[in-house]
Amino acid sequence: MQQSDLVIIGGGLVGASLALCLQYNAKHHGCQIRLIEPYTITSGYQPSYDARSSAISYGSKLIYEQLGLWNLLVEKAEPITHIQVSEQGHGIAIEMDAKEEAVPAFGYVIDNSWIGKCLIEALDNTVVHCQYNTEVRSLTPYAEGYEITLDNDDKIAADLVVLAEGGRSDIRQQLGIYVKQRPYGQIAIIANVTPGYRHLGRAFERFTTQGPIALLPLKDNHCALVLTREQNEASRLLALTDELFMEELQQAFGNRMGTFKKIGKRYSYPLILTESQEQVRPHLVLLGNTAHGLHPVAGQGYNLSLRDTWALAQTLIKSSKPLGDFVTLQSYLKSRTLDQKRVIEFSDQITRLFSNKQAILKAGRFFGLGLASMNIIPPFKHWFTLQAMGLGVNQ
Numbered sequence: 001m002q003q004s005d006l007v008i009i010g011g012g013l014v015g016a017s018l019a020l021c022l023q024y025n026a027k028h029h030g031c032q033i034r035l036i037e038p039y040t041i042t043s044g045y046q047p048s049y050d051a052r053s054s055a056i057s058y059g060s061k062l063i064y065e066q067l068g069l070w071n072l073l074v075e076k077a078e079p080i081t082h083i084q085v086s087e088q089g090h091g092i093a094i095e096m097d098a099k100e101e102a103v104p105a106f107g108y109v110i111d112n113s114w115i116g117k118c119l120i121e122a123l124d125n126t127v128v129h130c131q132y133n134t135e136v137r138s139l140t141p142y143a144e145g146y147e148i149t150l151d152n153d154d155k156i157a158a159d160l161v162v163l164a165e166g167g168r169s170d171i172r173q174q175l176g177i178y179v180k181q182r183p184y185g186q187i188a189i190i191a192n193v194t195p196g197y198r199h200l201g202r203a204f205e206r207f208t209t210q211g212p213i214a215l216l217p218l219k220d221n222h223c224a225l226v227l228t229r230e231q232n233e234a235s236r237l238l239a240l241t242d243e244l245f246m247e248e249l250q251q252a253f254g255n256r257m258g259t260f261k262k263i264g265k266r267y268s269y270p271l272i273l274t275e276s277q278e279q280v281r282p283h284l285v286l287l288g289n290t291a292h293g294l295h296p297v298a299g300q301g302y303n304l305s306l307r308d309t310w311a312l313a314q315t316l317i318k319s320s321k322p323l324g325d326f327v328t329l330q331s332y333l334k335s336r337t338l339d340q341k342r343v344i345e346f347s348d349q350i351t352r353l354f355s356n357k358q359a360i361l362k363a364g365r366f367f368g369l370g371l372a373s374m375n376i377i378p379p380f381k382h383w384f385t386l387q388a389m390g391l392g393v394n395q
């Protein structure tokens with residue numbers, strides 16, 4: 001049986017980021033990291049690095065700067081310098097400007113495929129052994145760690161296993177880890193669109209009675225669209241021609257970006273809030289979507305996971321205990337509980353309030369007032385802005 005100090009299951013955005021966070025210290029201490037992933041970036045489809053783009057918060061940018069990756073990522077990163085939050089049927093919008101927060105940008109929008117490419121290329125293969133085209137089939141605990149069985153029947157023993165295999169984690173299920181699930185009964189339709197006007201770094205979050213719409217600025221005056229709809233409505237929209245889809249989008253989004261000119265291929269994702277009820281066990285950590293999966297409306301899932309990843313790496317680096325020590329892993333989780341709770345509640349509540357027709361009708365006037373007061377009362381607007389930047393409490 002092969003032996004590894006640390007095995008990361010899943011080389012998606014989160015698994016690869018953890019390897020990067022740890023590789024310098026691992027090399028210094030002669031530790032070996034193994035990253036196991038069923039796909040390679042060049043193998044066409046890789047779930048983590050698909051057609052999506054991610055809004056990378058200012059807080060995440062600071063992490064990538066410390067990892068020395070930002071100078072690569074920035075080549076294809078479009079800064080968000082202005083955020084407008086509005087509700088269909090209400091003339092008032094919250095306007096947030098990066099200058100008012102004294103930062104160059106609230107965040108940056110980057111293609112997932114580019115983030116993936118930069119991450120994988122930055123890994124030092126003398127210390128991080130990437131094993132592609134391989135899937136983990138099962139995990140068996142033993143006193144000093146886990147035995148990992150691969151799909152080719154090879155076995156690896158590891159002192160610490162990090163499970164970063166995404167939201168539909170079979171291994172989590174095998175381990176009997178209960179997952180709290182709150183389905184939204186909604187589908188996210190994503191696509192790249194070309195707006196009529198120059199986006200000038202503006203991002204839009206628009207709440208409609210049918211569900212929220214996010215439009216984020218991308219390079220070359222493209223925008224990343226995330227349109228959330230109930231299941232039946234999403235199926236109808238997905239079946240429309242590009243022209244008819246753009247007409248409906250225009251109606252829901254309004255003319256704030258001019259007339260949409262072009263739309264790329266549409267993809268869809270079912271939306272569900274998932275929270276694993278255990279994130280650490282002796283010799284085991286759950287990270288990324290395996291630990292928690294959020295509604296993408298507020299663009300927080302990856303940013304939150306990156307903060308978890310950074311905190312886990314720092315805890316492991318500072319600990320003098322053996323890798324996999326349960327007390328150390330618990331202290332990592334304790335340091336992350338408040339931020340996780342706050343971000344999960346923020347994105348869940350905002351989604352539920354503004355995607356529920358009953359609630360929105362009742363809350364409509366209140367929301368109009370709410371938006372107005374956010375512009376009038378700077379501390380609340382400032383708080384909202386900090387959440388969007390990934391710079392809320394506990395960071």
Ligand SMILES: Cc1cc2nc3c(=O)[nH]c(=O)nc-3n(C[C@H](O)[C@H](O)[C@H](O)COP(=O)(O)OP(=O)(O)OC[C@H]3O[C@@H](n4cnc5c(N)ncnc54)[C@H](O)[C@@H]3O)c2cc1C
Pocket residue numbers: 009010011012013014015036037038039046047048049052053054055056134135136137164165166167188190226269287288289290296298299300301302303304305
């Ligand atoms: C439409 C949409 C838009 C989003 N926009 C944003 C945004 O703007 N900002 C933001 O912060 N977040 C956003 N998110 C959330 C973000 O995409 C996720 O938080 C992030 O992708 C989670 O990464 P992950 O590595 O945990 O999981 P994944 O991306 O699912 O990666 C898991 C990896 O594990 C591998 N794997 C699976 N099973 C096994 C196995 N048995 N053995 C080995 N490997 C395995 C998979 O191949 C995959 O590479 C969005 C999500 C959606 C759906």
